[in-house]
Amino acid sequence: MMTSFLWDYSPYLVETDFFSIRYYSLFFGLGIFFVWLRSVKELSDTIEKEVLENSLFNMILFMLIGSRLFHCFLYEFDYYSRNLLEVLLPIRLYPIEITGFQGLSSHGGFIGLVIYLFFILKRKVSKIQLNKQKQRLERSIENDKNRILAEFESEKQKLNLQFESVSKNSTVLSSNVISSRLQSKPKGQQYNSTNLEPFIISPSVKRLFQFDDEEPEN
Numbered sequence: 001m002m003t004s005f006l007w008d009y010s011p012y013l014v015e016t017d018f019f020s021i022r023y024y025s026l027f028f029g030l031g032i033f034f035v036w037l038r039s040v041k042e043l044s045d046t047i048e049k050e051v052l053e054n055s056l057f058n059m060i061l062f063m064l065i066g067s068r069l070f071h072c073f074l075y076e077f078d079y080y081s082r083n084l085l086e087v088l089l090p091i092r093l094y095p096i097e098i099t100g101f102q103g104l105s106s107h108g109g110f111i112g113l114v115i116y117l118f119f120i121l122k123r124k125v126s127k128i129q130l131n132k133q134k135q136r137l138e139r140s141i142e143n144d145k146n147r148i149l150a151e152f153e154s155e156k157q158k159l160n161l162q163f164e165s166v167s168k169n170s171t172v173l174s175s176n177v178i179s180s181r182l183q184s185k186p187k188g189q190q191y192n193s194t195n196l197e198p199f200i201i202s203p204s205v206k207r208l209f210q211f212d213d214e215e216p217e218n
Contacts, residue, residue, distance in 0.1 A: 040056070058121075059117070062112040063109040063110075063113045066110075066112020067106065
């Protein structure tokens, strides 16, 4: 003896004169909410928050559009082909009645999700990766530029220090030579700037000793 049962359940979780909540709509919304929270939690460390939230929003939008279109044109094509405006509106026009978006197909939602992931999000991800590579290259060039400039300034300072050291040594050497020459001058011999020219390295030495054509007075 075979037993049978009648699948006659109410699609409404709550039904009043003002609003109603369907089981299908409830679980559809909970599924979207769960995917949003889980994606933000798992991917927020690897993907920028703004990019992640925009991608999730667009993904859910494509999924809802796919669900609605799939239901309207596959399951109820005869009705919606004569009432195209009702595909996008949460009302029935004849007679006018607020019904909400009754009719979302999970198959259509999956198709909408696939379309977004493989034809839209893939291009966005490629563009984002290209921009990141460009930014990394620009930062690398800027770092190399700063490093080269720092090395140039360091070498310049070293050369300046060496030049100053050589100049001081030259001045001291010239002063010593001239002082020695003056001390060993024979009695009655005169010296002027022409006589000391071979021993003077820089004009500062001339100004230091203030030589002229006349013999300094004792």
